[in-house]
Structure formats: structure tokens, C-alpha cells
Amino acid sequence: MRWSILQLNLKSHFLFPGITSVFFDAMPECVTDKPMAIKPITVRHDKYDLIVFAWQPWFLSPSLPAIAAMHSDVICALIKNTPVITIAGSRNMWIQAQERIRQWLKKNQAIHVGNLVLKDKAPNLISAVTVQYWMLTGKKDKMWGIFPKPGIADDDIASAVNFGLMACQALEESKLEDLHKNWLQKGAVQVNTTLMFIESRAIMLFRIWAKIILSKKNRNLWINIFRYYLLFALFIISPIVIVLFTLIIRPLLYKKLAQQKIYAEGVNLRG
Ligand SMILES: Cc1cc2nc3c(=O)[nH]c(=O)nc-3n(C[C@H](O)[C@H](O)[C@H](O)COP(=O)(O)O)c2cc1C
Numbered sequence: 119m120r121w122s123i124l125q126l127n128l129k130s131h132f133l134f135p136g137i138t139s140v141f142f143d144a145m146p147e148c149v150t151d152k153p154m155a156i157k158p159i160t161v162r163h164d165k166y167d168l169i170v171f172a173w174q175p176w177f178l179s180p181s182l183p184a185i186a187a188m189h190s191d192v193i194c195a196l197i198k199n200t201p202v203i204t205i206a207g208s209r210n211m212w213i214q215a216q217e218r219i220r221q222w223l224k225k226n227q228a229i230h231v232g233n234l235v236l237k238d239k240a241p242n243l244i245s246a247v248t249v250q251y252w253m254l255t256g257k258k259d260k261m262w263g264i265f266p267k268p269g270i271a272d273d274d275i276a277s278a279v280n281f282g283l284m285a286c287q288a289l290e291e292s293k294l295e296d297l298h299k300n301w302l303q304k305g306a307v308q309v310n311t312t313l314m315f316i317e318s319r320a321i322m323l324f325r326i327w328a329k330i331i332l333s334k335k336n337r338n339l340w341i342n343i344f345r346y347y348l349l350f351a352l353f354i355i356s357p358i359v360i361v362l363f364t365l366i367i368r369p370l371l372y373k374k375l376a377q378q379k380i381y382a383e384g385v386n387l388r389g
Contacts, residue, residue, distance in 0.1 A: 122162045124193075126183050129155040141253055142345045143337075146328040148179035149321075151218070153189035161192060168231075168289050169197055172205040175215035178321045188222045197228035201294045203285060204385075205234045207270060209249050210242060213314050213382045214321045220386055230385040231294040234281050234306045236270045242313065246352050281306060298385045309379045315363050316356055323351070 147154070173184035180188060187193050204219055206212045212235055223230045238245040248268035251261040260267055281301060288297040298306070327347070331340045368375065 124159065124161060126159070126187055126190075127157040128183060128186065129157055141250070142341050142348070144182055145177045145324065145341075145344065146331045148177045148182055148185065149324045149328040150332065151179070151185055153186045154182045156183075156186045156190065159190060159192045161196060164196075166196065166200060168201050168203065168285070168294065169228075170203045170205060171197075171219070172207070173215075173219065175206060175208050175212045177324055178211055178214040178317055179324075180215050180218055184219075188219070194226045197223065197226050199227055200229065201231040201289075202228040203232040203234070203297075204230065206236065208235060208237045209245050210237045210239075210310065211313055211317045211320075212237065213309065214317050216382070224386055229294075229388055230298075231288075231387065232281075232285060232297045232301055232306070233385050234278070234301060235308070236274055236278060237308075238269055239271060239274070240266045242356070243353065280304065295387060298387075302383060307383045309382045311368065311375050311379055312360055312363055314378060314382060315367065315375070316359060319359070320351070 146152075171187070173187075174181045176182065179185075202223055204216070204223075206216060216233070216235075220230065238249065240248065244265060245268070248261055248265050251265070252258050252268035258268055281304065284300060284304070285294075285297060288294045288300070301307075327344050331337060331344060334340045
């Protein structure tokens with residue numbers, strides 16, 4: 119089997135890890151789909167049997183490098199009529215961003231044969247703290263010695279090889295169209311309906327924030343205000359929303375949520 123890795127090189131440099139404002143500054147462009155400039159891409163072949171698109175969600179959107187890839191004519195041409203696997207490395211809120219990836223694959227006539235979502239299994243508020251610690255210090259260790267290690271657990275990363283082996287087998291046996299169904303049985307995508315609901319509301323607010331920030335001259339000031347809003351939303355609003363969701367919304371919207379969950383777990387094989 120021949121394979122190649124295509125690594126995107128951004129024209130400008132990210133200052134991760136280290137600067138709080140850089141972390142939050144990414145929000146407006148992520149949410150409004152503004153690509154960063156990338157260096158010219160060269161690919162070894164015009165056509166591949168299978169493409170793996172590995173990406174991260176940032177602010178409930180594809181990350182800035184992922185957006186840059188999605189705007190690249192070279193990559194859009196490569197995925198046309200070609201089986202594509204998507205792999206998300208996330209904290210725990212990937213559904214809204216995945217939808218943008220799905221629509222991109224559909225628009226470019228890719229054959230979406232599998233989706234694997236790796237996530238941090240720590241409770242939502244804990245991972246919100248630890249991911250920031252990790253991104254801002256560059257240390258993937260236990261914050262203050264008491265928090266869990268940030269990010270996807272080492273065991274989950276190690277066992278992801280099993281999904282890779284299943285994909286290789288499906289490719290060799292020309293059964294890629296069955297891959298996602300088999301992956302789902304092994305837990306490739308696990309949707310938490312509470313987080314799915316929170317995400318669907320939060321993205322609307324992020325869009326409003328992005329519009330406000332992009333329209334302001336004093337961007338840094340507004341990014342800082344957004345930063346404090348986000349902390350407030352995470353630690354004060356979201357626990358209240360979770361209680362309301364569990365007691366009132368989930369019982370009322372049970373069927374609709376179940377349908378949304380099935381959709382979020384799936385892939386659009388052919389458009
Ligand atoms: C600026 C920024 C925003 C992020 N926003 C989200 C998000 O909305 N949802 C989510 O699940 N993870 C979010 N994350 C976490 C990343 O998706 C990812 O889990 C983390 O960067 C570690 O990725 P790695 O294991 O590939 O290094 C964010 C990370 C960064 C740097």
C-alpha cells in the first residue's frame with residue numbers, strides 16, 4: 119500500500135502555546151469561515167484510493183488550519199469522487215463543526231465513508247479548564263497535580279489503531295461503504311445529547327459575537343470581553359442550561375433529539 123501525508127503549512131506562525139489572546143483571537147475567523155493563508159500545496163498523486171482528513175474543532179467550528187484546507191482548490195479537487203475518512207481530535211463539542219465538514223464534503227462530491235471522533239472524556243467543565251491550561255502552557259500534564267491530564271486519553275489514542283486496521287481491511291476488500299456502520303458498532307462516534315443541545319445554542323451566540331468583534335476597531339478589547347463572556351457562559355450559564363435541558367427540554371423534545379443524534383452519528387456516503 120502506498121500512502122502519503124499532506125501537511126499544511128500556514129504562511130503566518132501561530133503562537134501556541136502561550137498567549138491567551140491568540141487562543142481567543144481565533145474565534146471570529148473560525149466561526150465565519152475565513153481561511154488563513156497557506157503555503158502552496160504539492161501532492162504526489164492526482165488521485166488517491168482513500169483520503170483521511172484529520173482535524174480539530176475550535177469554537178464549535180473547524181480549526182483555522184482545517185478551514186484553510188477546506189478552501190484549498192488542490193484539496194477540494196483531490197476529494198472529488200474519492201472516499202474520505204474524517205477524524206476529529208476534540209475536547210467534546212465537535213458536532214456543529216463536523217456539520218460544516220460534512221457540507222464541505224458534500225459540496226465537493228466526496229464519498230464520506232467514515233467518521234471517527236476522539237474526545238476528552240473528562241467532565242465538560244473540567245476539560246474546559248484543562249484544555250486551556252494545556253494550550254496556554256504547552257504542558258500536557260495534570261494541572262496543579264489534581265486535575266486529570268488534558269486531552270484525549272492515552273488509551274483512547276492507542277486503541278484508535280483498531281479503527282485504522284478496520285479501515286485498511288475495508289479498503290483492501292473494497293468494502294469502504296460498510297466502514298462507518300462497522301465503526302459505529304465499535305463506538306467511533308458517541309453523541310452526548312446534552313452537549314449537542316448546548317452546542318446548537320452556543321454556535322448562534324458565537325456567530326453574534328464574531329460579527330460584533332469583526333465590526334469593531336478595538337479588536338483586542340472585544341476579544342477580551344468575549345473571553346470573560348465565555349467563562350461566564352461555561353461556568354454559570356451552561357450548568358443552568360443543563361438542569362433545564364434535563365428536566366424540561368429533553369423529555370419534551372425526546373424524539374427530535376433522538377433523530378438529531380442519529381444524524382450526528384452518521385456520514386453522508388454520497389452527498
Ligand atoms: C482555540 C481552540 C479552540 C477550541 N475549541 C474547541 C471546541 O469548540 N470544541 C472542542 O471539542 N474542542 C475545542 N478545542 C480543543 C481542540 O479541538 C483539541 O482537542 C485540542 O486542541 C487538542 O488537540 P490535539 O490532541 O490534536 O493536540 C479547542 C482548542 C483550541 C486551541
